[in-house]
Amino acid sequence: MESQFPMKQIVDTNGKIVLPEYKERITAELAKEFFKQMIRIRTFDRKALSLQRQGRIGTYAPFEGQEGAQVGSAMALNDGDWMFPTYRDHGAAIVFGHSLMRVLLFWNGRNEGCVPPVGKRIFPPGIPIATQIPHAAGAAFAEKQKGTSAASIAYFGDGATSEGDFHEGINFASVLRAPVIFFNQNNHYAISVPMSKQMNSKTIAQKSLAYDIPGIRIDGNDVFSSYFETLAALEKARNGEGPTLIEAVTWRYGAHTTSDDPGRYRDQGENVRRREEADPILRVERWLKNEGLYDESWVEEVKEGAVAEVEAAVLEMEAFPQANPADIFDHVFAKPTWQIEKQKKNYLDFIGGERS
Amino acid sequence: MESQFPMKQIVDTNGKIVLPEYKERITAELAKEFFKQMIRIRTFDRKALSLQRQGRIGTYAPFEGQEGAQVGSAMALNDGDWMFPTYRDHGAAIVFGHSLMRVLLFWNGRNEGCVPPVGKRIFPPGIPIATQIPHAAGAAFAEKQKGTSAASIAYFGDGATSEGDFHEGINFASVLRAPVIFFNQNNHYAISVPMSKQMNSKTIAQKSLAYDIPGIRIDGNDVFSSYFETLAALEKARNGEGPTLIEAVTWRYGAHTTSDDPGRYRDQGENVRRREEADPILRVERWLKNEGLYDESWVEEVKEGAVAEVEAAVLEMEAFPQANPADIFDHVFAKPTWQIEKQKKNYLDFIGGERS
Amino acid sequence: MKTSVDVKTLTLVQAITDGLDTMMNEKQEVILLGEDIGKNGGVFRATDKLQEKYGEKRVIDTPLSEAGFVGAGIGMAVNGFLPVIEIQFLGFIYPAYEQIVTHASRLRMRTMGHFTVPMVIRAPYGAGVRAPEIHCDSTEAVFTHMPGIKVVCPSNPYDAKGLLIAAIEDPDPVLYLEPMRLYRSLKGEVPDGKYTVEIGKANKLLEGEDVTLIAWGAMIPETLRAAEVAKSKGIKCDVIDLRSLFPIDKDMIAESVQKTGRTVVVHEAHATGGLGNDIIAIINDTSFLYQKAPVERVTGFDVPVPYFGFEDHYLPTPERILYGIEKVMKF
Amino acid sequence: MKTSVDVKTLTLVQAITDGLDTMMNEKQEVILLGEDIGKNGGVFRATDKLQEKYGEKRVIDTPLSEAGFVGAGIGMAVNGFLPVIEIQFLGFIYPAYEQIVTHASRLRMRTMGHFTVPMVIRAPYGAGVRAPEIHCDSTEAVFTHMPGIKVVCPSNPYDAKGLLIAAIEDPDPVLYLEPMRLYRSLKGEVPDGKYTVEIGKANKLLEGEDVTLIAWGAMIPETLRAAEVAKSKGIKCDVIDLRSLFPIDKDMIAESVQKTGRTVVVHEAHATGGLGNDIIAIINDTSFLYQKAPVERVTGFDVPVPYFGFEDHYLPTPERILYGIEKVMKF
Numbered sequence A, B: 001m002e003s004q005f006p007m008k009q010i011v012d013t014n015g016k017i018v019l020p021e022y023k024e025r026i027t028a029e030l031a032k033e034f035f036k037q038m039i040r041i042r043t044f045d046r047k048a049l050s051l052q053r054q055g056r057i058g059t060y061a062p063f064e065g066q067e068g069a070q071v072g073s074a075m076a077l078n079d080g081d082w083m084f085p086t087y088r089d090h091g092a093a094i095v096f097g098h099s100l101m102r103v104l105l106f107w108n109g110r111n112e113g114c115v116p117p118v119g120k121r122i123f124p125p126g127i128p129i130a131t132q133i134p135h136a137a138g139a140a141f142a143e144k145q146k147g148t149s150a151a152s153i154a155y156f157g158d159g160a161t162s163e164g165d166f167h168e169g170i171n172f173a174s175v176l177r178a179p180v181i182f183f184n185q186n187n188h189y190a191i192s193v194p195m196s197k198q199m200n201s202k203t204i205a206q207k208s209l210a211y212d213i214p215g216i217r218i219d220g221n222d223v224f225s226s227y228f229e230t231l232a233a234l235e236k237a238r239n240g241e242g243p244t245l246i247e248a249v250t251w252r253y254g255a256h257t258t259s260d261d262p263g264r265y266r267d268q269g270e271n272v273r274r275r276e277e278a279d280p281i282l283r284v285e286r287w288l289k290n291e292g293l294y295d296e297s298w299v300e301e302v303k304e305g306a307v308a309e310v311e312a313a314v315l316e317m318e319a320f321p322q323a324n325p326a327d328i329f330d331h332v333f334a335k336p337t338w339q340i341e342k343q344k345k346n347y348l349d350f351i352g353g354e355r356s
Numbered sequence C, D: 001m002k003t004s005v006d007v008k009t010l011t012l013v014q015a016i017t018d019g020l021d022t023m024m025n026e027k028q029e030v031i032l033l034g035e036d037i038g039k040n041g042g043v044f045r046a047t048d049k050l051q052e053k054y055g056e057k058r059v060i061d062t063p064l065s066e067a068g069f070v071g072a073g074i075g076m077a078v079n080g081f082l083p084v085i086e087i088q089f090l091g092f093i094y095p096a097y098e099q100i101v102t103h104a105s106r107l108r109m110r111t112m113g114h115f116t117v118p119m120v121i122r123a124p125y126g127a128g129v130r131a132p133e134i135h136c137d138s139t140e141a142v143f144t145h146m147p148g149i150k151v152v153c154p155s156n157p158y159d160a161k162g163l164l165i166a167a168i169e170d171p172d173p174v175l176y177l178e179p180m181r182l183y184r185s186l187k188g189e190v191p192d193g194k195y196t197v198e199i200g201k202a203n204k205l206l207e208g209e210d211v212t213l214i215a216w217g218a219m220i221p222e223t224l225r226a227a228e229v230a231k232s233k234g235i236k237c238d239v240i241d242l243r244s245l246f247p248i249d250k251d252m253i254a255e256s257v258q259k260t261g262r263t264v265v266v267h268e269a270h271a272t273g274g275l276g277n278d279i280i281a282i283i284n285d286t287s288f289l290y291q292k293a294p295v296e297r298v299t300g301f302d303v304p305v306p307y308f309g310f311e312d313h314y315l316p317t318p319e320r321i322l323y324g325i326e327k328v329m330k331f
């Protein structure tokens, strides 16, 4: 099966184009945008990690190492498309237009962090594993029913493929030819559980065969593959050809979340090796250098821009109004039930009394 | 994919051996046993249907047409193996040694019908679709842990493949190399839903590729294929090679259950055609005739034996003691909780009072 | 108010079909999903002829995967549709439990109203029709406990249609329970066209001063029968058809109990954790000083709904209800 | 009775590990299944070092599929093993809900005792640790309502080990809830080796005549704090740690309420359909004439457990409990 699903690379780890047919389509502008977005979200990710360490936000799930997969796929989307991320895909969400400040709010335990900017169809991060996959199928199917050309993308990890919702969601989409991209980031681990204990198959792409839909396996650290394959799959989807399963093979450098200690279950030397060899940002940097397009001052500008943007978001997040207890009552139903009304009144009176 | 998973036949609809390599293994004795068992369970099935029509049992799910798949697979099992049937697989259960009387009791709404004969590891018919698949994986894995050579077989339909439990159960078994046969009877319909609305794939066998386990597609009305392929898969399982998915392509002549009206959703002429061309019993009859082994008086004997056996079971079922209300309280826990004790006492007192 | 609405005499299941038809006709966004609901018209014929009328695009036979199509329904609801999903029997809703209780019921709160799930899940439920096991569960309580979803259950054709339309128009998810046992056992007048029965409001079926009887769904005929016998013995019952299981109409309960001081709750579900306890809690909170006797619960036992050979022993009967009535009277 | 049992001072989570270790050592049939329980020792380290000690055959990292491994666990339990399954957080048990409520809890009844499921499902639960959403559910009621499974919840290290061993030895399925918030917040003495805390028996933590306080799990420290303040105000509380959520120790409740006549139930879960209502029903049934005031429930609200930025507003606090105590006193 591995030979039937070879890992596609457009640009290799040395920044060399492997598939010449893409040469024309890889413009300097595009590559620079990839680079910029990856720097942006990596800067965000590192900042969030440090905020967590300082107790300024809660548990955090870092994605460093997976920027190629997230940036390429998210950049391939159109404005009207739908995104269904997990807790590790806020990189993709940010690229697609989510507010950095809101993403930070989410990690600080605030529902306000689940509200996307106006016009952005971004679901809240899926917490129960794989449950967003049927949602994506349904939202995509709705677009098809409406006759639009919008599509949806569902992100999920290698571990998620074991859940029934993965199977049921893809099956639904395959039967009803819903325009959806099932975008898997195979970072080899589900918390501590390696892929070999998660599944008997050597690839995730081959699972597409069960549904007779296209399955593609790419080097997820090659942002070019991620972008062009997602684009191709989206085109098919928009043309009524149904869903595609994309397996983007990648790696997370860091812990599963800030509560996790990866040293317990994997060889952490691997991170160093992968950073040096297969880092998604380094690859674009090398491509830019190979093409003579790498401009130190531009890079500095990009980095400084990212830092400034992230810092501004942190300030904004920290200046955000305190949690309003009324909010836990006001959004359960469009119109609160009597239980909620009574409980709200009693509680607000109670803390009012306490506090006054 | 269909070409990758051709429908295997050992004996064709004319009763001719298609695969000469099986010639030696198909003895008169074996073929006669197939015939006898199929007559037995068909006789049972028809009787049950008529009992239902007379109001002597409840809703019934007939399997007529699927005898080849059920008899072949069940005869391949060893005594110590585990069987996990659905509501349509009591044919297989009977062949494996279940009591006809108990099976009738089950269809008469009696839990006593779920108790297999001593030493027979037969689960109660799975009612919630696909839920028995993980059970089979677990029971098989337990055998492996104990170091025995016993295996388990899970029966399920085409519709069942859409459930998450199908996926999770097979994945579990594939990762842990549990000795289990996933035996699918693809009768083309899940109640009224045709396979084309159930899945995008043309075969069920190909779903094995998702788990990197062997997948085999057979003519389920060819009891020879059903037997030999199950036997081969069991051998692999017993040798530690893990699970196999078998798709037995078949057809039910009758309704989904006695509450169903198949005329609403399928061309009922198909039943006539299939009865004439592809009936599993007819096929063995033709083989026997081709081999000059068909003996009218023996056939009569077999048929009469089956009728006698079934009639005896009906008598026994109808003579079975009335439902004892205490039974609804006594088997919930090994030791009843106070709620159950109190409710039992109150209720028995109440009906005692009413009745006396 | 219309002056001349046509009225038809329908069974409960026909009233449901009529309600679906009315709303599919009125709103393009209404879309039906479920197993066997198309050509087959549903195993109980609740969607009979609707696919013929509205096409395969709006009446969709889904794959056999409750989590999958409830999950997909959530995606569709968020994206502009009004899915009405049939679960073939309530006992087969459990594979979709995660989708319902972590998503359908929480998306509005999670996103502070940005994403909402105006979805209806219909499910035949209850015992008494000699169906195989699991087909007979009446586990409303595992939904009413989970905030974010409403639960209703009609006991007659009029309410069946009115509650269904109210559920479809409700901006939040509603679990609509259909007492199988009443599908065809009674007929009633049902107005043509659109009308609603307000979710959250119970229905007083009988006025009496002595005992409050509270029930819903398939327990209503049994309860009315008991009330009748009680009447012949001089005990006058206030009979409340709850209709909405979440939110419960606490005001009607309180008012009645404050009048009678004696209450019998009747439900098919297990006693422990059953809605009877919610009602006892409401009485505790609202009517403590009015109670003349402990609330009596006449319910299914704390055992799994048994195989149908035993179901008559499990289900509350008019006799058991009467016994409960006499018990609270004698206290 | 042994005369000299060694005693260790352990946290609650260490007591769980010790209980698992004790039983794995004692019975070859005990086998652990779950996500990340092997090398990683569980995300809370409850299975720390157990794979090292007992091998990969007995401590199994399963694929990420709760329905799959609970279902497989049922097959293993029926076939001679004693599976102890970790669900990473109670909020992720819902995909396995069908397997639990249609099979684990019904196989014995279905087969009249022929097939049984001696399985334990462990699940960290409750809010208050600033975890992401769904991680903080405390939905014991959706299990206690379903007959055929027992539910327990320790509040201290001694009970944690004793209840776990009792659960493993129980011939029927037991859901063992672990209050995350108490995992490491308190230590207690835990005897070496095997001992059990009987399932179904509550624990009286404090004796008092004025008010009965009933709580369990993470609400115990909060309740004791409230009782302390109450005491300083002259109100003496009887504090009951329920420990077993199904079956509930109705005798201890009745005895206490018949003494005090006033009751406050404290739980994290939503009020509607919560176990508080089971307790009110028990009091209704056993102690009606002793009640001096309506039972007061201090609970989580009827809203989904909110994101952790709001969780302090959701969870019962000693102040809210005290308010409840004063309310029943003033009635």
Ligand SMILES: Cc1ncc(C[n+]2csc(CCOP(=O)(O)OP(=O)(O)O)c2C)c(N)n1
Pocket: A088, A127, A128, A129, A156, A157, A158, A159, A160, A161, A187, A189, A190, A191, A256, D035, D064, D066, D088, D092, D095
């Ligand atoms: C239904 C469910 N079970 C368990 C968990 C706990 N959990 C959170 S993340 C995770 C691992 C997910 O692995 P994978 O899908 O590979 O994604 P990754 O974290 O590697 O991006 C687990 C088990 C959960 N969130 N939901």
Ligand SMILES: Cc1ncc(C[n+]2csc(CCOP(=O)(O)OP(=O)(O)O)c2C)c(N)n1
Pocket: B088, B127, B128, B129, B156, B157, B158, B159, B160, B161, B187, B189, B190, B191, B256, C035, C064, C066, C088, C092, C095
């Ligand atoms: C979880 C669940 N959902 C729905 C049903 C109702 N139901 C009973 S049989 C059936 C169709 C099953 O089709 P298939 O798996 O092909 O088996 P067949 O009946 O054809 O043998 C359905 C939908 C059920 N029993 N369980």
Ligand SMILES: [Mg+2]
Pocket: A157, A158, A159, A185, A186, A187, A188, A189, A190, A191
């Ligand atoms: Mg992963």
Ligand SMILES: [Mg+2]
Pocket: B157, B158, B159, B185, B186, B187, B188, B189, B190, B191
């Ligand atoms: Mg079928």
